[in-house]
Structure formats: structure tokens, C-alpha cells
Amino acid sequence: MPEHFRALVVILVLAGVVFFMARRPASDLIPAHDFSRRRNLWFVLTILAFVSHSFWIYVAVTTILLTIARKREHNPVALFFILAFLVPPAQARIPGFGLMNYFFDLNYVRLLSLCVLLPAFFSLRRQADTQGFGRTWPDKFLAAYLVLTSLLLLRETTVTDTLRQTLYQFTDVFLPYYVASRALKNLSDFKDALLGFVLAAMVMALIGFFEFARGWLLYSALIGAMGMQWEMSSYLSRGGLLRASVTTGQAIALGLVISTAIGFYLYLQEGVRSKMQRRLGALLLAGGLFAPLSRGPWIGAAAMLLVYIATGQKVVKRIMLLAFAGILALPVLTVVPGGQKVLDLLPFVGNVEVENITYRQRLIDNSILVIQRNPLLGTFDYRKAPEMQAMIQGEGIIDIVNTYIGVALSYGLIGLAVFVAFFAAVLLGIRKTMRSFPDKDDEARRLGRALFATLVGILVTIFTVSSITIIPVVYWSVAGLGVAYVRMARNLKHTSPAVAASAHLQLR
Secondary structure (H helix, E strand, O other), X not given: OOHHHHHHHHHHHHHHHHHHHHHHHHHOOOOHHHHHHHHHHHHHHHHHHHHHOOHHHHHHHHHHHXXXXXXXXXXXXXHHHHHOOOOOOOOEEEEOOOOOOEEEEEOHHHHHHHHHHHHHHHHHHHOXXXXXXXXXXXHHHHHHHHXXXXXXXXXXXXXXXXXXXXXXXXXXXHHXXXXXXXXXXXXXXXXXXXXXXXXXXHHHHHHHHHHHHXXXXXXXXXXXXXXXXXXXXOOOEEOOEEOOOOOOOOHHHHHHHHHHHHHHHHHHHHHOOOHHHHHHHHHHHHHHHHOOOOHHHHHHHHHHHHHHHHOOOOHHHHHHHHHHHHHHHHHHHOOOOOHHHHHHHOOOOOOOOOHHHHHHHHHHHHHHHHHHHOOOOOOOOHHHOHHHHOOOOOOOOOOOOOHHHHHHHHHHHHHHHHHHHHHHHHHHHHHHHHOOOOOOOOHXXXXXXXXXXXXXXXXXXOOOOOOOOOHHHHHHHHHHHHHHHHHHHXXXXXOOHHHHHHHHHHHO
16 A cells, blocks of 8 residues: 555544544534534545645645635634645646746645635625724734835846745735634634634644654655655654654644644633543643654743743742742653653753754854844845855755744844734734733633733744744734734724623623
């Protein structure tokens, strides 16, 4: 049996276990028929990917299926989230048929954006209660960032390619942000959307732990079976252990997805009645976070948990308990079987691949020197600078493992300022809004705490990784959720007292 068929059997079994175990707790949060419909679509699209043996056949049939599914779907964000990580985002070029070299690069996530988010964009624009784009500070900063980066592309490439790159900005940045920020209007919508992300991440967590335990990347053979090539799909190890990547192509990208799901789970778990199921869900996500052996997401998840605790009740007590548990775990790991391996992998404590930390420090130092030469708008040929050439690794590449540094090198301090200002505006909006709910046990406040902490965790993590594969889609979407949360609370305050009281009861 070909490898990709054997992998398909394993994937279907593992995903079946997750969806079976999640069915009952999911029914505490969303209608059962929504869960069943999206689960079934997940299985159909997964099987189709492995049996199509052609990316273009997969694109054609998936477009039809997504068009049908979209018409039955009331929450496009939930549908997008549960399907976003289903297939590796390897790219294929749509040929120009003699009119041009090629039209544009298409991958699975971009296809999903065009089939699910683009129709939602047009639908939302026609709705009278949809806020126009550009009315909020995050909107303004995002528009400025997109315009700036698109114009600066003209320094490097042709007008045709600039238009192509602008299309990618629209599908990969604007649509995830816009639909996430406009489509969710009450707590039920948020539960629906966040659960879609968490379910997808739980499936990835179990598959990732299998990859880690068995030393087998289940999706690696799929790329070749679909007639594609992808430099991201490769085996990486750390400390003699395979680093899981599932469909993301990179272990650190998988870690960021799982850590984001943990942030969402902090809010969703309160709606699950069974304590045992809540603990099993948390354990599954924790195992999924460990499987990639990526220290950046571990640090981001730790920052996220600290922020979530710090914005809740009994802050000092809970932080002290968390610190005590961490301190107690260190000596325990030295005596339990396999514990020393875990210690060796920990950031700032272990001794495995410490040169990666040194590399990141050198990258910051050398990049500052390069940025100083073109401080305002950066340059696209920064890799030719002597300081960057000194960063070439054994693979012959210069790995810009820092999203902020990458933005500053390409678009200068102006681009970096707008990029940071966008996320700062979202965070300030969430923080101000959640503080308007004085009851710290209020469900709307807990949602704000989870979104705030999750975005902080993401912003910490991308300090250790460039914006590769699905990482940008995650942080632009989560930022959109933050904007939607602010608008939801604002609309609630502007309703009449009777309507507001009724809506608040629904929130609780």
C-alpha cells in the first residue's frame, strides 16, 4: 500500500477518536447539527485530498463542496477555522495560457479564503449593521500597512507581480481579518468560531503526538501524491526526537496553532459541563504543544497563561501556585524516566541546540546594523548585506526567525511601527472593553481575557519565528476576533436598557 494511503488510514482513525470524544462537550457549546455537518465535511475533504492524486482535481471538487457547504453555513469564521489546517498549504501556479507567465499561486488556505471568506465579505458588506472598514484604529493601521507594503513591492518587482502580491495581501491578510472582525456579533458566534479552531487544533494535536512518538510525518507523502513540491515538508529533529508538524510544514508553526487553541480553550472549557472532558481536552492540547518540540510557542503559551491569570481573580495566589508547580516540576523531571530529556529541551534551562538561541541574538544584532542603513522604508535586498551573509546556516539559507525583524528589514521602521501599532490598538481595545464588565466572572469578560491573553502569546511567539506557512493567517484572524469583541460589547451598551439586560442574560 502506498505511504500516503497508509497515512490516510492513521489520520482518519486519530481524527475519528478526537471527533467522537468531542461530540458531547461540543454539544454543550453549539448545536449538534453544526458539529456533525462540519465534522463530516472535514472527513470528506481529507479523504478527497489523499485519493485525488492531483492538486487541480482537488481544487475543482473542493470548490464545489465548499460552495454547497457555505450556503448551509451561518458562521463562516467557524467553517474557515475548522478547515484551515486540513491540508498542507503547498502552492501551485495557475498558468497564464500565453497571456502572462502565470496568473497567481494557489494553495489550500488561499482556496478556502476565496471559497468561504470572499462570499462572506460581500454578504457582510450588504448588511446594514456591518461597520464600514476604516472606522476603527485597527482598520486604519491595517489599511496603512497593506498600502505601504504593496507600494514598496514596486522597488523589487514588476507592476504585474505587484498586483499579484497585492491579491495575496487581500486573500491572506484582509479577508481573514475583515470577516473575523465583522461576522461575529454575539457570544454564541464566538463560541462557534473558537470551537471550530480548537477542534481543528485537537485533531492536529493527536496527529502531531503520533508523529512525534512514531517518527513519521503523516502528511509528507501527500505533497508528492498530489503532484506538488514543497520545501517546508521535511523531517526535523531535536535531541534525537522527531519534531511533529502535521499540515503546517514547520514544527514551530504547529506549536503556534496549538498554543492559540489553548488560549481559546481557556474560555470555552467553562461551558463544558463534564470536568473529566475538560481535563482530557486540556491534556490533549498540552501533548500537542509538546510534540513539535518548539520552544518559542512554549514561551508564548507561558506568557499567555500568565496574562490570563493576571487579568482574573486571586491573581497573586494563582501566580504563586503556578510558579510553585513549575519549581516543583524541575526536580521531579530529574528522577522520572525520560524527564532529563524534557529538561534538556526547555528554553534557558536545557542544553539541546542552544546555538539556536545564540543565532537569534546574532540575528537581532546584525539586523540592527542593516536597518540603520535604510531605517525608514527598509530594502528588499537586505540579504546581500555582509552582516546578513554572515548569518548563512548549514542549509545555505539566512533564516529570519523573527517576524518583527523581517518587517523592519523589508519595510523599515515605518512599516514596523504600523505593524506594531495595529496589534497595540487591538490589545488596547480588548483591554478597555473587558474592564467595562466589572464582574470578573462575567462570561463576556472571560472571553476578553482569553482573546487578550491569546494575542499576547502570539505576539511573543512571532518574536522567535518568521511569518511562514499558516502563521500570518492565525495572527490576522485572532486580531479580527479582538475587534469583533470590542464591537459586540459596544453594540450591547448602545441598546435600550431592557434589550441590554436580556442580551446580558444570554451572555451569561
